[in-house]
Amino acid sequence: MITHLALLRGINVSGHNMIKMEALKTMLENLGFQNIRTYLQSGNVFVDSEEENAAKVGFMIKQEIFKVFGHEVPVIVINKEDLELCFKNNPYLNEKDADTKKLYVSFVSIPLKKESINDLKISQFKPDEASIDANRIFIKYAVGAGKTRFDQKYIEKKLNVTATMRNWNTVTNLLKIYEE
Structure with a gap:
């Protein structure tokens, strides 16, 4: 199983x-x-x-x-490995004073290339930040997810993928459930 x-x-x-x-x-x-x-x-x-x-x-x-x-x-x-890679590869977790309340992961339906970050045109959403890792997009919102246009719908449209976002607290709890 x-x-x-x-x-x-x-x-x-x-x-x-x-x-x-x-x-x-x-x-x-x-x-x-x-x-x-x-x-x-x-x-x-x-x-x-x-x-x-x-x-x-x-x-x-x-x-x-x-x-x-x-x-x-x-x-x-x-799967569990996907969640473990979230912790291993999230570049924003290693920042000094990282505010996990502003961290999100967008899980996408297909693996992305690192160059796909250019298609997102993230610079127009500064100071929000994003980083791509395979079928995950790590997002660090400056203010919060509710105050930006850099959201799941935008990601889907720009990258022509299906995406669903989870906040960092949820990602952490999902991994804990996997480990139980």
Whole structure:
């Protein structure tokens, strides 16, 4: 069995794409997933599966959510190693006096090249900062995520990817759950 972490984008946010966690768990059990655990109400779901291919797991979940709930919900599936690499490769964690409340990770659907940072034109969002590492974009907001236009929608449009963001506190807690 492999434990996958499905990151569902945009559920239970501002009254949109409402899905109760118990209904989501039942749906996932009916798909054959086991040991289903959720973190928060915003779409962080651990599932155990015989299926090794993360993209296939994500596709199955996305299709079933649409079939059962009628919501078009992008799903990115990652593993424990992805979360561990967040801690290892986040350039903003090593800064003196790093404010983790302003750190975010945008998980994207495909691996990116380092040069993709140029496509984001991050300089127009200064003093916000960003760094690309494979299928993750590390973000350090100067003020906070709610006060910038450098957000998930912008990233998706500029890079032609599916993305979902998590704040650093959530990333930290998700790794702890993986380690339990």
